[in-house]
Amino acid sequence: MTDILDRVKNTALQAKIVTAEEAAQLINPNDKVGISGFTPSGYAKAVPLALAKRMESDPFQIDLWTGASVGDEADGALTRVNGIHRRFPYQTNSDTRKALNSGKINYIDMHLSAMAQNIRYGFYGDLDVAIIEAVCINEDGSIVPSTSVGNSPTFVSQAKKVIVEVNTSQPLSLVGMHDIYEPINPPHRQPIPLVTPGDRIGTEGIPCDPDKIVAVVPCDITDKTRPLAPIDDDAKAMSHHLIKFFENEIKEGRLPENLLPLQSGVGSVANAVISGLAEGPFTDLSIYTEVIQDGMFDLIDAGKVTVCSGTALSPSPDGLKRFYDNIDEYRKKIILRPQEISNNPGIARRIGVIAMNTAIEFDILGNVNSTHIMGSKMMNGVGGSGDFARSAYLTIFCTNSVAKGGDISSIVPFVSHVDHCEHDTMIFCTEQGVADCRGLSPVERARTIIENCAHPDYKPMLTEYLEKALAETKNAHTPMLLGEALSWHKRFTETGSMKK
DSSP states (O other), X not given: OOOOTTTBOOHHHHTTBOOHHHHHTTOOTTOEXXXXXXXXXXXXXXXXXXXXXXXXXXXXXXXXXXXXXXXXXXXXXXXXXXXXXXXXXXXOOHXXXXXXXXXXXXXXXXXXXXXXXXXXXXXXXXXOEEEEEEEEEXXXXXXXXXXXXXXXXXXXXXOSEEEEEEETTSOGGGTTOBOBOOOOOTXXXXXXXXXXXXXXXXXXSBOXXXXXXXXXXXXXXXXXXXXXXXXXXXXXXXXXXXXXHHHHHHHTTSSOTTOSOXXXXXXXXXXXHHHHGGGSSOOSEEEEOSEEOHHHHHHHHTTOEEEXXXXXXXXOHXXXXXXXXXXXXXXXXXXXXXXXXXXXXXXXXHHTOEEEEEOSEEETTSOEEOSEETTTEEOSOOTTHXXXXXXXXXXXXXXXXXXXXXXXXXXXXXXXXXXXXXXXXXXXXXXXXXXXXXXXXXXXXXXXXXXXXXXXXXHHHHHXXXXXXXXHTTSOSSOOOTTTTTHHHHHHHHHSOSOO
């Protein structure tokens, strides 16, 4: 076993150091198991792998709770042995996606900020086991997490027993980067005392009674973060459009020159848009987001960021190396918090977050689909976009105007699944332009979105639909042709193209 004695500072816990296989024996069939991790970062690895191996010869299932997505060592390995009965709140693993879309896994998609308090409320039953990746355990038993925090503090406080994976591939330089704060349930809850993105309101470690820790497992398996797509011309165009939009907001007195705290969603498009701001004119930026991707490092390296607050580091493999190589500099700017705090709608409203998230599709009325392909196949999950969309100072959704080589229009008459309704959206951006829908009626929104965001191949089709809907509904407040609203999706499933 890897020597971790120098990282386990509580001497009584040193006697609980066991192998991953021994720790996996402490998990029982039908247990509800919460593991650390938010995106493939800071997630438990050795024990889930050992548990999956055990399930090969002794089949059983567990309910798996996480912060968000986790790496293949957990989601993938457990899925491939049919070891997951219920899974939430978010995933990105291809095997898990196939399993939940074929009905083999009961998957519950939910707003990420709400999960921790729902666990404390007992909405999902008692949590049996927490498995937490750590860089070290302090003398008082508190657990210092690694590259993500996610739901780990609540998993630790609510679980009947705790297993800690001490991962020696995670540098001790991470110590001090975290700010752990767990609210108290109503009716005793107090206001969360955070008023700027750089405020520290908690502790560097997750509080834990040493007696609750039943096993400490050495691990040296690295995070397997996802590669990001190259920043292409479409993404550069979106960044350019948003920079111009922000410049006009400053000119009109609706934004300060250093903007307001920025939030950016997960994935290649979101990363590309935030990276483009590094070439923009804005300085002294603050970031209050959930995931910290390569684009955030670009902004920090450009000297444009004062503080970067999130719940997880989610860079590309190259970006993760870049982070480790320059960790002493990045640690001066980065704070990692529980997702209950990083995604908290009340804080987003208080500090005036500018929320920039990605859509699979949006419609001419302003509704957004972030999760489902053609209405029924789950992609990943709603993630934190809903936490920010309703409460942000500015809510922006970005996507390419077309997909599948132009066979799919990302702007449609009506979305095939609604994650964010028209009341929660403001600004839409594609490589074609920006549609500012603030203060517009449904028909005005439709004309603005078609004119500014739709691809030229689909703009006439969308205009034709809108005019026909207006005529047949006699200029109804929200013109919709019930027989045609989803016909574009139906046409694609039948012919492979939305084009007529």
